[in-house]
Amino acid sequence: MKAKSKEAVPTDVYLSFVSSLFGNRQTLFTGMLVHILTYVAVYHKTGDSVFVLLCVAFGVVFANRIFLFARFSQADKSNWGFKEIRGWELRYIVGAASTAAILGIGCGYSILAFEDTFVELACISVTMASMVSVVGRNYGSRLAVNLQSSACCLPIIVCALFANDPYKLLLSVMLIPFVLTTQAMATGVREFLYENVIASREMRKLVGSFDTALNNMTHGLLMLDPQNRIEVINRKACELLNLGDRYRLKNCDLDVVLRYGVRHTFVDGSMPNLIQRQLAQLMDGTISRAVMQFSEDLVLEFSASRRPEGGVVLIFEDVTARVRADRKILHMVRFDSLTGLPQRGYFADLVLENVAARTKSGEIGFMVLDIDEFKHVNDMKGHVTGDRLLAAVANRLLKLAAGEAIVGHLVGDQYALFFPNAEGRADLEQRMRDIHAAIAGNYDVDGTSFTITFSAGAVLIESSELRMEEWQIKADLAVFESKSRGKGSFTAFADEMDARYIERQRLKTDLQAAVENDGLQVVYQPMFAPDGSRIDCCEALSRWTHPEKGSIPPNIFIQIAEEMGIVSGLTRFMIRQACRDCVTWPDEIAVSVNLSVQDLRSDDIVQTVLDALADTGLDPKRLHLEVTESSLIEEMAAVRLILEQLRKHGITIAIDDFGTGFSSLSYLDALPVDQVKIDRSFVRNIGEDARRLKLLRGIVTLSRQLELGIIVEGVETQDQLALITKYNCADLIQGYVFSTPIASSRVADMAERARKKLILAGTANVA
Structure with a gap:
């Protein structure tokens, strides 16, 4: 130049x-x-x-x-x-x-x-x-x-x-x-x-730019020579480590600076052993990155790069906020925000840690608690009250199990307890029974007192035989057994439950095949005029004859279908078959089909019904659809829209099992309903219980004022029929007093016999 x-x-x-x-x-x-x-x-x-x-x-x-x-x-x-x-x-x-x-x-x-x-x-x-x-x-x-x-x-x-x-x-x-x-x-x-x-x-310009960049970094930087003396340190490093004036630190040993050499340093006396060890590993290249907690309010993440001429460059940043957020997220992942208890995954981790720490094998136990009829609490008082009840149960559980068991929250209204230190099998089971008995009782939430019972299932095994994927299956089987025995029961798992579980799984497989291959049968229970003179409608009822086990009761296979989520497939089969059969009956006879809760969660049911009517040519007025009160309670707004669409096509809508739900009467005016089917529980003993008869008559009076058709189910005796007829409590009667469920081919004959019976009765009256 x-x-x-x-x-x-x-x-x-x-x-x-x-x-x-x-x-x-x-x-x-x-x-x-x-x-x-x-x-x-x-x-x-x-x-x-x-x-x-x-x-x-x-x-x-x-x-x-x-x-x-x-x-x-x-x-x-x-x-x-x-x-x-x-x-x-x-x-x-x-x-x-x-x-x-x-x-x-x-x-x-x-x-x-x-x-x-x-x-x-x-x-x-x-x-x-x-x-x-x-x-x-x-x-x-x-x-x-x-x-x-x-x-x-x-x-x-x-x-x-x-x-x-x-x-x-x-x-x-x-x-x-x-x-x-x-x-x-x-x-x-x-x-x-x-x-x-x-x-x-x-x-000088380059040095000035480098110095500006160095001191405006969001990261701290330390450049050390092969003897770990400070060659370069930026302002952020001094701020993060509270080291004071950076110009005084040049050529100082980093270990000495952090230990004793700087008046403003936050390290008292000597560095914590963990920090000292991590720094040493960074400097010798054993590790390239480390997170160090210097205090509750300061967590730094260091990364190290070796210099070709010797020494190391340390870059670090304040990750306190990130670590706190990670811990919060981890806590949210591990613990249920509602109850504060470990969630399923973390509960399993705690169990495995506890078992791994045991010096010898021993008896351990699990207990699962399921709140009986918890859904009714949500239905009556709302989910906020239900959530507070869950939290109250968790607090009581923690007190009862303190020092003896690890408590976790599985899902919904289910809690799990792990008992790691039992002296013997009998003592362990007794302790479980004691907690099960103590946890039940009254809970005061939002000014309401709830009497709560729990269905409990227990599993007792040797710690060396623990398989996390197995114990909950066994506990669930035990809980299922408790529910089948009645509210508030405690059941310890037994091998025969496993056999029943396997049998139930086989039934699920066979039911799936039966639904897919039209392997179910349909029978019909007629609904008669109160005087038995005509059949107005027939309710379609599903039946399943297993090739090996024979007839499977509807309450069993329908429950299995709900567990499997294939009820909608069963409903499609029933609607299609009912429409086919109804076309073969006299024109004045309609057919009624039940819809499940799952059917009403999607408007696909509307298209299913319309397709069945189109395929069979059945007049929509001859198709009745029955919905239960439980399906109305779950998602009333969505259900209402679906029912309105169906009703616009001329289909009759009926509420099945009316009177067994909660706040039943409040739905009559809010939903597009044509008929109510009064549950059999209102008919039983109406001859002996005057109060029950008054209740039946009150429901009928209200329904008639709303211009709803009335069907009474479960009428089995002539005395019941006489009282219902006397007080004009029904438009239609369904029950064994007139007929049990029959095959489709018999409907026309039975209708003809009823018509002839009416003619004979009229002739006799004339004579």
């Missing part, structure tokens, strides 16, 4: 060159003193007053230059531009060139006027010595070098020319290459320094 013109040189570089001209006053003083003493000596030798005048000239120039140097030092250079700097350069050049010219004139005069060797040698020697210093002092100004070298040598050459001595002339001519060499050397020094000044400036 060459600076051939001052305009091309950056101002700061130009200023540095000019400043170098004014830089060393000591050499200026020494040179001027030597010049004067030399010329005094020559005057003493020659007695020529010219040399006195030259000494005076030296003194005047020296004084002027000293004054100029002082002004330059005191001047404010911060706002100087090229023009100001150029002016000071020219002032310097005038003084320097004047000194050189005086030296040149003295040399030329000694050559021309004297033949004295001492005089010539003295003048030329001091002049040549000054010429040598020109490069070292004046390299910053090309003009200064050129003028000084010319001012020194030109008088010598001219005077040698007039001395009429060819040898002196020859020697003087030799000064020309000396001058050129001097100028070339000065140029080389100037360009070399120019390149270094530019490089230095770029380096």
